[in-house]
Amino acid sequence: MSVDKVDTRYLETLVGYNARRAALRIIEAFIARMAVFDLRPVDFSVMSLIHHNPGITSRQLCATLGILPPNLVGMIGALEKRGLIQRERHRIDGRAMSLYATPEGTALMQQAEHEASALEVDQTGRLTAAERRTLMRLLQKVYL
């Protein structure tokens, strides 16, 4: 026999389960609304960090976002090919590459971040501003 209504009460006591479900919900909406910019969540994160940290290296991006170096190479290459970022050999450490947003990349990210922030408010519409701040603070207490 099937069950009338699925009892999910146990899983809902787990922070990991709830955080994953919430993240997937928001990311789903993010993908849909960021399609006009042709930016996946990971591309957005990478571009945002370069935008706010001119000269950041690939290694620093990997460490910050938890991306493995081999998996970043293609993304960086694609963003450079699109004219959104520029790569320069690091002035002091010749092994590293410094990354910069181009004027086109900067303009794109100003729009994209504005849209992302608007989307966040939409997706968390059932939360008050205070609850939203609390949620952020508690999540950071978990992973930072």
Add this chain to the structure above:
Amino acid sequence: MSVDKVDTRYLETLVGYNARRAALRIIEAFIARMAVFDLRPVDFSVMSLIHHNPGITSRQLCATLGILPPNLVGMIGALEKRGLIQRERHRIDGRAMSLYATPEGTALMQQAEHEASALEVDQTGRLTAAERRTLMRLLQKVYL
């Protein structure tokens, strides 16, 4: 030039970013501590739902957990092969399969859920019990 310290302040204003980081942190610990039971997060979720919903169908599992049917088949097959669950043809709807935890599966899940709950407390050690309840409630307000 690389940057001294990476500025992540903008990304940290996004619920999606924070929820994903927190979820990944907890899931990482989950994978490590559930290895003794040979249960990945998805296996744990599936087994837990079967455990608490005797007779649940594959379709109901898919709808509840957001898994696509073709991707559930192999998991169910593996769990059955391990003797943790039993599949029976649904008594009324001959197309569906009703799923039940075996005594072995039930015993395993009692241990596994106990361990998962303990792990949750460890991973959210920087939160008070009240904060943990608040976090859960706010996350559910986002995705439910």
Add this chain to the structure above:
DNA sequence: TATTGTTATACTCTATAACTATA
């Protein structure tokens, strides 16, 4: 000797199309 970036490659996860048995 260690680190940055890179290539190649394997592995896992997720998604799509099409089939069968039943409703």
Add this chain to the structure above:
DNA sequence: TATAGTTATAGAGTATAACAATA
């Protein structure tokens, strides 16, 4: 005609090993 489960397969995401250039 629609749905539950299944098969095969494609695509995206993530991981490991090894290498060249530089520290």
